[in-house]
Amino acid sequence: MNTQIEISVKINGKQYSAAAEPRLLLSDFLRHELGLTGTHVGCEHGVCGACTVLLNGEAVRSCLMFAVQADGQDLLTVEGLAAANGDLHPLQAAFREAHALQCGFCTPGFLMSLLPFLQDKPDASEEEIRAALSGNLCRCTGYQNIVKAVKMLLEESNSDPA
């Protein structure tokens, strides 16, 4: 039960090595072992999506994974989004611009779920955006301004001549 397994994982471009019990959830490992508390835990049964992180570029729920399963993998958490100088990532900036967050607890999960979606669907319709958001729960915003933020960002990047 108390066997510790050494794992090594790359998170936000930085290599971390630490010991973890096999039963330790990835969400708890990130938050409590590594101090990366930007990833939030809302339900621990994979419904709310607050704990979403990117595993090798794909959105996963860190509460449904064990830390040992992340051994040797590449993770991105909300802490890895902003630029090194502190500037917000365009998706973060769009969230602020559109007032897409209130209490902000679910926000990291929404951001991480949206990143791969925006890459895959740069011309998503509102219906597709809403479907993509439907795996994350927010109790404050009614989702309207989250949809608005995504639309704003897509319009901006589509009109960007670069």
Place this chain on the structure above:
Amino acid sequence: MATRYFGKPIKRNEDPRLLKGQALFVDDVNLPDMLHVAFVRSDYAHAKIKSIDVSAAREREGVVAVYTAEDLGDYWQPGPLLVPPPPIAGLTFNQKTQVPLAKDRLKHVGEPIAVIVAASRYIAEDAAEDVIVDVEPLEAVADLESALSDEAPVIHEDLDSNLSAHVVQEKGNYAKIRAQADVLIKRRIFYDHGIAAAMENRGIVAHWNAKEQHLKIWDTTQAPIPIQNGLAAMLGLSESQVQVVAPFIGGGFGPKIMMFYPEEVLIPWISMQLQRPVKWIEDRRENFFATTHERSQIHDSEIALTRDGKVLGVQDVFLHDAGAYAPYGLTVPINSQCTLLGPYDVPNYYSEFKAVFTNKTIVTPYRGAGRQHGVFVMERLLDLAAKQLGIDRVEIRRRNYLTPDQFPHDHEIVYQDFAPLVYDSGNYQPALERAAEMIGFHDFIKNDQPAARTAGRHLGIGIVSYVEGTGIGPYEGARIKVDASGKVNVATGIGTQGQGHFTSFAQIVADQLGVTVDNVRVVTGDTCEFHWGTGTFASRGAVVAGNAIHAAAVGVRKKILKHASEHLEAAEADLVLDNGAVHVKGVPQKSVSLGELARISNPLRGAVKPGMEPGLESTDYFGPERGTTASGVHAMIVEVDPDAMMVEIKRFVVVHDCGKVINPMILEGQIHGGVAQGIGNSFYEELVYDEGGQLLNASLMDYLLPTATDVPHIETDHIETPSPLNPLGVKGAGEAGAIPVGALFAQAIEDALSDYDLEILEIPLSPNRLFELVHMQAATKQES
């Protein structure tokens, strides 16, 4: 004074931290040597405890301590009555409050029995499984209606029955007017409101530092100051030895103002016992049982009208489910009782309720706080009257609104804040007309609906009104100080759960002091920063704390002008505050920055003159004599698929009046979120209990919160009727979005299914329930 910020959609100061994952939430607090807690909770709704065996748990490696009620000694006390009953003649109130750990009897599923303290949460949960609780199960009181029957088991042994409270409030003489009415409509109406389900569960970290003799607590509370003062009293500490911090809170919506939760009482005590930091974070399953609910009422209601649809009076007798204990007093049922009257002129009103103990989780306010129930009753009665009298649904509301010349309007009953229910101001008809126009009410009924019906589609429309008593006392306060850097610090006692206080409060201050919003740093919910106040509830942050902050900012402005006048050798009347400095009108080279003035006013040598105080600082308070009444109208078009009974919202319109608006962007966000919760309440969320008092759907897999595909685009507009009760003219807005949505669903779905001649007298609905209702109605018709 230039109002450059008040009324503007200023982007939020708090967002960068939240977006980068850098904001502090309670579960982010991690201290050296910290211990972790798990609770052993009741699996039974009602049972006698025969024995508790914690020996195996104590022996488990990594377990530091295990406590049961026995181990608490004198610290074991029932919690305080948070809200005593209001001064209403003849009321009965049987006071029963929750206990820290169950001693002899278990009164609801999830009631804490034992606490495990261990090196990690994982070990604590393992050890919780080791505890053996031997019980004698008792018949549970799970049904609201039969709870008061003679056969029902009595939950609190020293009471004769499960009656928690009995209240009658009356205005005019309903019995008399009833005899003169042309039309009487009587129905039994059921309204169930679910759980807040904030995305962040509750949590508490306590750190007793013996060397400093200081207890620091991080708590997901909406009311840090009462928690500080209450815990100090319970633990025998001075209030200044206890610091409570409510950092960023991941949604509140009401249940986080309940106090004192058993965990809030226990975790600080354990930290003092063990002399180590202790953390407990609720998990989602616990949240379903251990965080308060709102739940149901059953109303027997009658409305009396004239032939032309004018309301003569209403009689409403209802049962209210209080849960196992009632620490929050009568707030929820009193809100139902008072808010039923809505924006209408109801000259005669008889309202009687019985609050009932059941073997279920405690009921305390959740966004709307009983107002939904009252609004649903009145709106349904009006809809039934409109149908029976052949009056248009917009028209019957128009005919019964209080008119602008009727304010202030005294409803002659007592509100939840103990003050008479007096509406300060209101102008209801413009919102109704605007909402009807925005959604195209009459055009829809004349053209769109019949056309759709011809095409075999079932479209329906609804339009409902509501009021919301907001901004109640007793008071809030704030301290504002200009730093030597020129930045402005604002400290206020209320906690923040996403309402944008860091921005809207900064806007108020920025306008007074001539600085930019991002130079105003707001601190909320840290008792070391400010220790007077009550909390964030009842849509009162902007009204009560907002006006306190305004008053304190005016005080700082006066000091700035006084010092600057001396320093610049100019009359105060000639000074202008702008761009972080004080300027002399017309003499641009004569100015002094606020930072420089802050230094001058707080000298290291020389003298602070008599009559002057050091620094550019001011503390002030605001206490309204009573609440201020916001109002609004919601309208919606739905399409119902009569085979699957799925309801699609085609359009949703909100026209809202909360007086002067500080930040329209934030206000609209509040409305969107409220409506989403209203939609959840109306069509998705239901706490399903069995007859044994077991909650059957305690997970987010089974208790359905609306997602982005369930909540439509919400169109909003505003009417501004400023409140005369506060200098900023603001009214609260936090709960308005949620309040009338149940009534709207019932009306719009009924309209869409008009072929089926349905009467929808209950919330929540669901496809299953609609299917049942339609088939029950068909069966009734066949029989007759």
